[in-house]
Amino acid sequence: MGEQLAQYLASGLVVGGIYALIGLGFVIVYGVTRIVNFAQGEFVMLGALGMVTLTARGYGVGTAFVVSLLAVATVGALLERVAVRPLRRAPALAVLILTIGASIALRGAALLSWGTDPLAVPAFSAGPPLVVGGAVVVRQGVWVLAVAASVFAALWWFFNRTYAGTAVRACAVNPRAASLMGIRVDRVSLLAWTLSGALGATAGAVIAPITYATYDMGLMLGLKGFVAAVLGGLASPPAAIAGGFALGVLESLAAGLVSSAYKDAVAFVVLIAVCLAQVAGWLPWRVAQES
Amino acid sequence: MAARQRVMVLLGAAVVLAALPWVVHSRYVLAALVFIALNALAAVGLSLVMGFAGQVSLGQAAFFAVGAYVSGVLTATYGCNGWLAVVIAVAAGALTAAAIGLPIFRLSGLLLAMATLGFGIIVYYVLVNWAAVTGGPSGLTGVPPLTVGAFRFDSDARMLWLAGGALLGVLWLAGNLVDSRIGRALRAVHGSEAAAAAAGIDTARLKLGVFTLAGAITALAGALYAHYLTFINPSPFGFAYSVELVVMVVLGGVASLWGAVLGAAVIVALVETLRAALPLVSASHGAAEYEIALFGVILMLFMIFLPTGLVGLARRPA
Amino acid sequence: MHLLLMLLIAALMIGGAQARADAQEPYRIGAVFSITGPGSSLGIPERDTALMLEADINARGGIKGPDGRLHPLKIVIYDDASDETKAVLAAKKLIDEDKVTAIVGTTLSGTSLAILDTVQKAEVPLISCAAAAKIVEPAAERKWVFKTPQSDHLIVGVLVDYLKAKGLTRVAWLNVDYAFGQLGWVEFEKAAQTAGLSIPVNEKFGQKDVDMTAQLTRVKAAAPQAVVVWSIPPSASIATRNYADLGLKMPMFQSHGVGNKKFVELAGPAANGVMFPAGKLLVAEQLADNDPQKAVLLAYARDFEARYGPRNTFGGHAWDAVQLAVRGIERAGIDRAGVRAAIESTRNFVGISGVFDFSPTDHNGLDRRAAMMIQVVDGQWKTAK
Numbered sequence: 001m002g003e004q005l006a007q008y009l010a011s012g013l014v015v016g017g018i019y020a021l022i023g024l025g026f027v028i029v030y031g032v033t034r035i036v037n038f039a040q041g042e043f044v045m046l047g048a049l050g051m052v053t054l055t056a057r058g059y060g061v062g063t064a065f066v067v068s069l070l071a072v073a074t075v076g077a078l079l080e081r082v083a084v085r086p087l088r089r090a091p092a093l094a095v096l097i098l099t100i101g102a103s104i105a106l107r108g109a110a111l112l113s114w115g116t117d118p119l120a121v122p123a124f125s126a127g128p129p130l131v132v133g134g135a136v137v138v139r140q141g142v143w144v145l146a147v148a149a150s151v152f153a154a155l156w157w158f159f160n161r162t163y164a165g166t167a168v169r170a171c172a173v174n175p176r177a178a179s180l181m182g183i184r185v186d187r188v189s190l191l192a193w194t195l196s197g198a199l200g201a202t203a204g205a206v207i208a209p210i211t212y213a214t215y216d217m218g219l220m221l222g223l224k225g226f227v228a229a230v231l232g233g234l235a236s237p238p239a240a241i242a243g244g245f246a247l248g249v250l251e252s253l254a255a256g257l258v259s260s261a262y263k264d265a266v267a268f269v270v271l272i273a274v275c276l277a278q279v280a281g282w283l284p285w286r287v288a289q290e291s
Numbered sequence: 292m293a294a295r296q297r298v299m300v301l302l303g304a305a306v307v308l309a310a311l312p313w314v315v316h317s318r319y320v321l322a323a324l325v326f327i328a329l330n331a332l333a334a335v336g337l338s339l340v341m342g343f344a345g346q347v348s349l350g351q352a353a354f355f356a357v358g359a360y361v362s363g364v365l366t367a368t369y370g371c372n373g374w375l376a377v378v379i380a381v382a383a384g385a386l387t388a389a390a391i392g393l394p395i396f397r398l399s400g401l402l403l404a405m406a407t408l409g410f411g412i413i414v415y416y417v418l419v420n421w422a423a424v425t426g427g428p429s430g431l432t433g434v435p436p437l438t439v440g441a442f443r444f445d446s447d448a449r450m451l452w453l454a455g456g457a458l459l460g461v462l463w464l465a466g467n468l469v470d471s472r473i474g475r476a477l478r479a480v481h482g483s484e485a486a487a488a489a490a491g492i493d494t495a496r497l498k499l500g501v502f503t504l505a506g507a508i509t510a511l512a513g514a515l516y517a518h519y520l521t522f523i524n525p526s527p528f529g530f531a532y533s534v535e536l537v538v539m540v541v542l543g544g545v546a547s548l549w550g551a552v553l554g555a556a557v558i559v560a561l562v563e564t565l566r567a568a569l570p571l572v573s574a575s576h577g578a579a580e581y582e583i584a585l586f587g588v589i590l591m592l593f594m595i596f597l598p599t600g601l602v603g604l605a606r607r608p609a
Numbered sequence: 610m611h612l613l614l615m616l617l618i619a620a621l622m623i624g625g626a627q628a629r630a631d632a633q634e635p636y637r638i639g640a641v642f643s644i645t646g647p648g649s650s651l652g653i654p655e656r657d658t659a660l661m662l663e664a665d666i667n668a669r670g671g672i673k674g675p676d677g678r679l680h681p682l683k684i685v686i687y688d689d690a691s692d693e694t695k696a697v698l699a700a701k702k703l704i705d706e707d708k709v710t711a712i713v714g715t716t717l718s719g720t721s722l723a724i725l726d727t728v729q730k731a732e733v734p735l736i737s738c739a740a741a742a743k744i745v746e747p748a749a750e751r752k753w754v755f756k757t758p759q760s761d762h763l764i765v766g767v768l769v770d771y772l773k774a775k776g777l778t779r780v781a782w783l784n785v786d787y788a789f790g791q792l793g794w795v796e797f798e799k800a801a802q803t804a805g806l807s808i809p810v811n812e813k814f815g816q817k818d819v820d821m822t823a824q825l826t827r828v829k830a831a832a833p834q835a836v837v838v839w840s841i842p843p844s845a846s847i848a849t850r851n852y853a854d855l856g857l858k859m860p861m862f863q864s865h866g867v868g869n870k871k872f873v874e875l876a877g878p879a880a881n882g883v884m885f886p887a888g889k890l891l892v893a894e895q896l897a898d899n900d901p902q903k904a905v906l907l908a909y910a911r912d913f914e915a916r917y918g919p920r921n922t923f924g925g926h927a928w929d930a931v932q933l934a935v936r937g938i939e940r941a942g943i944d945r946a947g948v949r950a951a952i953e954s955t956r957n958f959v960g961i962s963g964v965f966d967f968s969p970t971d972h973n974g975l976d977r978r979a980a981m982m983i984q985v986v987d988g989q990w991k992t993a994k
Binding site for chain 1: 397406409537582585587589593595598
């Protein structure tokens with residue numbers, strides 16, 4: 001039983017790392033612009049499919065990763081400039097539908113470019129799975145955790161030790177005050193979307209060897225990443241990270257210990273439970289701070 | 292819209308509806324109209340929640356499913372009378388909405404939306420897994436059409452009358468509601484919840500009431516859908532459909548009942564138009580794959596240029 | 610002057626009518642496939658096969674109708690996006706606007722079940738490419754509906770027979786929670802009980818799940834003699850890789866859903882040794898020369914592989930369906946009832962999915978000989994021993 005538990009934990013942490021990366025994307029965009037970006041999952045999908053094409057062309061994994069990242073980050077930036085900025089005075093619902101439209105359009109474009117079949121991506125390093133404390137972890141799983149950890153560290157450094165990052169935090173707290181302090185809020189918005197594109201692409205690139213890349217992989221992953229972000233309050237990156245890992249482990253434990261039938265439902269039961277706990281005042285933190 | 296005006300418009304629509312099957316003979320077009328009517332019915336329910344109570348519900352498909360399954364299972368498995376089953380289905384929709392609404396309506400804004408999202412998906416999973424009752428993922432065949440004596444609502448034309456009639460009836464009721472004291476209170480809540488509460492309105496109870504009504508209306512649409520298709524399975528009732536309903540309401544124009552109808556019509560028509568138009572443009576078999584991308588782009592364009600919805604076009608000040 | 614004009618117009622009209630009678634009216638077959646959505650990996654080869662047949666038949670001049678003349682063939686194909694509502698609208702459009710004589714498809718069981726009512730009311734023959742037995746049962750209520758894929762009942766039966774023959778009586782089961790998986794489970798549970806197999810563990814996973822190690826860990830703990838996974842790629846491939854990664858050594862069986870090269874490509878070396886029941890298309894070259902299907906299978910495989918890529922049993926279902934419709938039209942022209950009767954009386958039709966023998970009580974027409982156990986050996990298909 002101990003071995004089983006270890007396995008559930010290990011698998012859950014790997015998947016949780018992915019949810020955390022995706023959740024971060026949501027948090028960064030929401031923090032600065034108060035928009036929930038429905039297309040976040042599609043950034044993940046594009047990152048994964050980008051890896052497919054680039055590795056198939058013969059580029060090494062490292063190069064493919066960087067190029068894919070930059071490409072999807074550009075997509076995020078373009079989306080912000082072309083679609084989101086014109087609607088900055090529109091009602092929030094219109095922007096929501098806009099991001100939904102964007103996610104559909106991106107999915108359709110991916111379908112046209114890559115077809116419907118799932119596509120394989122080579123793992124970052126070859127070799128048999130590792131055994132850690134009775135649990136089997138594939139090498140790519142270790143990569144997922146390593147990359148996630150590096151990203152979290154890099155983001156921490158960015159938000160706390162650079163001007164740009166501090167500007168982003170300032171906008172998240174109070175955009176008006178930030179602009180009064182001389183921060184160009186529209187530039188920060190662009191940065192936020194670009195960053196979240198890069199984060200999504202990272203998640204996609206690193207998980208594609210495990211899950212394969214499909215044009216519609218963004219839907220479920222995006223939704224789960226969103227739940228992870230909400231768990232953490234949708235306004236705090238570290239909390240989103242914790243939320244992601246928590247969700248991954250919870251899902252794995254539920255599937256292993258209770259019933260695999262409702263595994264996907266776990267995420268959403270947790271979501272509702274958190275919302276209700278908030279109402280009852282049981283949470284030590286506030287979910288979804290609204291300005 | 293004044294009460295008398297509304298009645299005139301609805302009566303006019305009823306006349307058109309009655310005459311339609313004699314003018315339009317294509318079962319395909321009639322079927323498309325039935326789906327528009329059913330979607331519009333579901334969207335009107337959602338529009339009340341979104342436009343008048345000002346809350347986003349991302350799980351409305353769940354009520355559609357509840358309506359379809361309650362009515363479907365009662366008639367197909369238990370041989371219940373069709374109309375009774377529909378009534379029970381509507382009540383089930385209302386009860387479910389009230390049950391969910393009670394705890395979550397103390398939330399607001401984004402949290403409420405997320406809770407409805409979670410709930411909608413959970414209902415879907417219950418439908419998929421409770422195979423003994425729902426038939427699981429492969430669904431339930433043999434749902435009988437509704438009948439009145441020897442008259443069976445089993446053709447596209449007759450279902451159009453039924454669904455269209457239900458839609459018009461609901462529009463009349465909802466229109467009256469919007470104009471009543473309750474409607475004004477709702478608009479107050481939409482404008483500013485804090486102010487409304489300060490004015491003595493029990494905002495939580497009001498929102499719950501609207502949510503319950505919306506659940507009932509959407510469940511009605513679901514029940515009619517089951518008796519039209521005579522087959523139900525969970526796959527049309529997932530998160531994607533909840534999103535589609537939200538899109539319909541926003542596209543048509545939130546805070547407008549006719550907007551919801553318009554939005555439903557546009558979405559169904561758009562999909563069918565793309566299906567018809569694409570093979571003409573692209574003779575190759577790649578036509579179907581373009582539909583998704585085009586749909587998304589068109590949706591984005593709609594929002595960029597018409598953020599207040601189609602109804603906003605008519606309402607724009609000169 | 611006016612009289613002259615009227616005579617001229619009358620002459621033109623009559624002349625035009627005459628010309629129309631001379632030009633051969635194309636025979637129209639409708640098709641509804643899931644070209645997008647979860648069913649697309651099945652629907653695309655079906656569509657490709659239909660287009661291929663259309664081109665081949667027209668290259669020969671068309672279909673020879675009961676009037677002795679050759680008519681061009683037009684197959685009108687719509688995508689239902691794996692959605693029930695879209696399938697219903699597509700079917701109605703084919704019937705009312707495109708005025709097709711028969712409909713081929715749909716790809717998935719849910720969409721086929723959704724259009725049953727439409728085709729029965731409109732009295733248009735439907736030849737489904739979906740697997741659920743419910744599509745053609747009860748036969749008394751399915752007068753206008755036929756199907757070409759082997760039933761789950763049949764496929765699972767072949768698997769259970771093999772398990773029993775190999776002495777594997779303690780079998781764990783996992784299925785995808787989509788209709789395909791659920792139907793497989795229903796059949797397997799019944800068949801296993803009859804055959805005396807025990808099922809210590811049965812688990813489910815989602816279509817879009819990225820990790821099945823939790824479920825497989827439970828399976829490992831139950832120590833079965835064999836494991837059956839009932840799904841299609843990509844989840845089938847992920848489960849296969851998880852299986853190998855966790856070090857599970859017992860033989861792994863899967864469903865006919867993995868009968869395509871994609872599965873092998875994605876699962877990599879982990880797929881080696883996987884066995885599954887399927888139609889004979891994948892191992893056509895290894896069949897005995899006196900197998901009645903061999904020639905037809907080889908011809909289709911070569912034709913398809915030359916134009917589209919690796920062969921696929923789902924494309925085969927569409928081949929059978931279109932051929933049946935064509936043969937019906939050869940005998941009855943555009944008379945829908947006549948086409949229906951022609952299909953129902955088809956005997957000994959050598960198709961891709963098997964040799965069909967239709968009757969008023971059997972609108973599927975296949976028996977156990979239509980499927981066999983196939984094994985993946987070093988990325989190739991081999992008949993399982």
